[in-house]
Amino acid sequence: MFSRDKWSExxxxxxxxxxxxxxxxxxxxxxxxxxxxxxxxxxxxxxGVKQGFGGIATNSMFMWAQTxxxxxxxxxxxRRYNFKISDVAAIKQNVPNLKYVSPRxxxxxxxxxxxxxxxxxxxAFNVYGDYPEVIKQEPMDITSGRFVNYSDxxxxxxxAILGAGVINDMYDPGEEVIGSYIKVNGVNFMVIGTYxxxxxxxxxxxxxxxxxxxxxxxxxxxxxxxxVGWMSITAEDGSSITDLKTQIFDVxxxxxxxxxxxxxxxxxxxxxxxxxxxxxxxIALKAVAYFVGILVLLSGIIGISNIMLIVVKERTxxxxxxxxxxxxxxxxxxxxxxxxxxxxxxxGMCGIALATGIIALVNMQLDGVDTSEMMFAxxxxxxxxxxxxxxxxxxxxxxxxxxxxQNAIKIQPVDALRTE
Amino acid sequence: MIEIKNLHKSYKMGSNSLHVLxxxxxxxxxGELVSIMGSSGxxxxxLLNILGMLDxxxxxxxxxxxxxxKNLNEKIxxxxxxxxxGFIFQSFNLISYKNALDNVxxxxxxxxxxxxxxxDIAMSYLEKVGLADWAGHLPNELSGxxxxxxxxxxxxxxxxxxxxxxxxxxALDTKTSYEVMDLIQGINDExxxxxxxxxxxxxxxxxxxxxxxxDGVIIDDSKVNQVRALSNV
Numbered sequence: 055m056f057s058r059d060k061w062s063e064x065x066x067x068x069x070x071x072x073x074x075x076x077x078x079x080x081x082x083x084x085x086x087x088x089x090x091x092x093x094x095x096x097x098x099x100x101x102g103v104k105q106g107f108g109g110i111a112t113n114s115m116f117m118w119a120q121t122x123x124x125x126x127x128x129x130x131x132x133r134r135y136n137f138k139i140s141d142v143a144a145i146k147q148n149v150p151n152l153k154y155v156s157p158r159x160x161x162x163x164x165x166x167x168x169x170x171x172x173x174x175x176x177x178a179f180n181v182y183g184d185y186p187e188v189i190k191q192e193p194m195d196i197t198s199g200r201f202v203n204y205s206d207x208x209x210x211x212x213x214a215i216l217g218a219g220v221i222n223d224m225y226d227p228g229e230e231v232i233g234s235y236i237k238v239n240g241v242n243f244m245v246i247g248t249y250x251x252x253x254x255x256x257x258x259x260x261x262x263x264x265x266x267x268x269x270x271x272x273x274x275x276x277x278x279x280x281x282v283g284w285m286s287i288t289a290e291d292g293s294s295i296t297d298l299k300t301q302i303f304d305v306x307x308x309x310x311x312x313x314x315x316x317x318x319x320x321x322x323x324x325x326x327x328x329x330x331x332x333x334x335x336x337i338a339l340k341a342v343a344y345f346v347g348i349l350v351l352l353s354g355i356i357g358i359s360n361i362m363l364i365v366v367k368e369r370t371x372x373x374x375x376x377x378x379x380x381x382x383x384x385x386x387x388x389x390x391x392x393x394x395x396x397x398x399x400x401x402g403m404c405g406i407a408l409a410t411g412i413i414a415l416v417n418m419q420l421d422g423v424d425t426s427e428m429m430f431a432x433x434x435x436x437x438x439x440x441x442x443x444x445x446x447x448x449x450x451x452x453x454x455x456x457x458x459x460q461n462a463i464k465i466q467p468v469d470a471l472r473t474e
Numbered sequence: 475m476i477e478i479k480n481l482h483k484s485y486k487m488g489s490n491s492l493h494v495l496x497x498x499x500x501x502x503x504x505g506e507l508v509s510i511m512g513s514s515g516x517x518x519x520x521l522l523n524i525l526g527m528l529d530x531x532x533x534x535x536x537x538x539x540x541x542x543x544k545n546l547n548e549k550i551x552x553x554x555x556x557x558x559x560g561f562i563f564q565s566f567n568l569i570s571y572k573n574a575l576d577n578v579x580x581x582x583x584x585x586x587x588x589x590x591x592x593x594d595i596a597m598s599y600l601e602k603v604g605l606a607d608w609a610g611h612l613p614n615e616l617s618g619x620x621x622x623x624x625x626x627x628x629x630x631x632x633x634x635x636x637x638x639x640x641x642x643x644x645a646l647d648t649k650t651s652y653e654v655m656d657l658i659q660g661i662n663d664e665x666x667x668x669x670x671x672x673x674x675x676x677x678x679x680x681x682x683x684x685x686x687x688x689d690g691v692i693i694d695d696s697k698v699n700q701v702r703a704l705s706n707v
Contacts, residue, residue: 379580
C-alpha cells in the first residue's frame, strides 16, 4: 500500500500539473488555517480570562452565617448565630474529599473607618485572621519575609503580613517594613512579611490593601472568642465543591439547630459554579471555532473533490490504458484516493504550519507586553488539536477522493481504444 | 492459441438492439500473424475488444491458450490482460507525463515487479525497438513512429501470449507505417502470435493471414503470401 512505486506514481500524477495542484491545495490549506487560528484565538482568550483568576483555587466556595428563616427546635427564626471554630473540625471530619477548610475572621471592609495606625499615618484596610492554608486558595506572591505558619497559630503570635497597597499608604518609600510594628484597632502587630496578589478578579487595587494575621491571634486580640466569620472551603481535585456543599451545610445545620430545609441560614458563594459557567462559555467558543473551521475546510475539500473529478475526466484515456495494461479496479481507485488524501494532508500540514507560525509570531509580540490586563494570553493549540485536525484531514481526503475514484473505475478500457 | 466458437454479440441501443457479431468461428494458432479487415461497422473492433477481454460476448466460447475466458470479474480480467495480452493502439496511448522507459515499465508495475528489475526489463525492450537512447524522453518529444515503437515495447514488456493491435499504423504515414510493420513482422518471426485490425490492404498484405469481416460474419479467411515490409521502405 505504501510502496515507493505507489508514491512515485502519485507524485508524478500530482506534479504533472503544478499550478492546478497548488490552487487546489490552497483551499484545504486555508480551511485548516482558519480552524487552527480560531481554536488558538479561543484558547488565548480562555488563557487570558483564566489568568485573571490569578491561580485561585477555583474548586472552592465561601460561606458565611446568615439568619435562619425558619423556627426549629424551639428556636425562633430571625435569630443571630455564628460559625464556631469547632465547626471547622466537624466539617473536615464529616465531609470527605475536602482539601482545605479555612476559617477566617475579618475587620474593616469596603468603606470602613480607619482601623490601622502607624505613627502619624492611618488608614482603612481589610484585616484578616487566617490559617496558613489560605495562601493555597488565594495565591499571592510573598515579596519579602514569610506568610502565617502553624507556629504563629499555636502561639497566638501577633504578627502581620502586609499588602503592597498597605505599605504604600503607611510607610515612606525605602523604609524598612519587616520587623516594624503596625497598630490594628489599638493592638500592635509585628510585620513579618509582605505580599503582592496576582490576577485581576474582584478589585485588584483593593486586593493589595489587605493585612493578614494569624487566626488565633486575631480572635484573641479582637475578642472574637470561638466565632468564625466565614470559611473558604476547597475540594480535592477529583470532586466538585458544588456537589459537596450540601453535605457541608448539613453539618453546619445540625450543629447550630437550623431547620434542615432552611436554605437561607447559610450564605455561600460557589466559585466553582461561576468558574464552570465561564468554562461553558469557552466550550461554546471552541464549538463555534470547530464549526466555522470545519465548514471552511469543507469548502476546500469540495474543491479537491471537484478537481479530482476533472482530473479523472482528463485522464479517462490514461485510466483506460492502465486498465488495458492490467490495472485492477482497486489499483485505479487506490491511486485516485491516495492522490486525494496525499494532496489533502500535504496542504493541511502546510496550513497547520502556517497557522502555528502566525501564532508563534503573535506570542512573540505578546511576550513583550503585560497581558494581565488584556484578557488574552498565550494563544496556542495543543498537540491533541493538531491530531484532531490531521484526522479530519485524512477522513476528508478520503471523502474527497471517493466520488472521483468511483467515477474513475467506471471508465472502461474500451473507451481508451475509442479515442479516434 | 485462440479458439472462438459461435460468438455472438449485440448492443442495446435504446429499444432496438444491434446485432454486431453473428456467430464468429475463428481460431489462431501459435506464431500466426493475422489481420482482421472489414469496413467500419463490420464488427472488427468489437471482435478485438472481446479478444482483449475488454468486452464480453453474449454467447459462444472463447479459449485463450487452453484457458476458457468466461464470466470474468474486473479483477481477474485485469490480471489476464496483464499476463496474456499486449495492446497496441492506433493513437499510441502513451501516458504523457511518463518518459518512454516508465511507459514501457507500466505493465510490469501492475505485475508487482520491483523497480530495479522493471527498469532492466523495460530497457531491454526499448533496445529491441531501437529506442534505448530515447528512454528518458517524454512522449511529446517523440515522433509518431517512435511513439508507436514505445507502445510496441510496452505491449511486449509483460511477455504476453498474444499481441492485439488496433489499427497500429492508422495515425502514421506510409513510410513510418512500413517501419512499424517491419518491427511487428520481426516480433512475429520470433514466434509471437499477433492480431492486427486494419482497413489498409497494404498493411494486411504484410500479415500471413487475412480475415475479412462483413456485417458481423467472417466472409473470407485465407492465408496470404506475406509481403516483407522492409522491401517497401
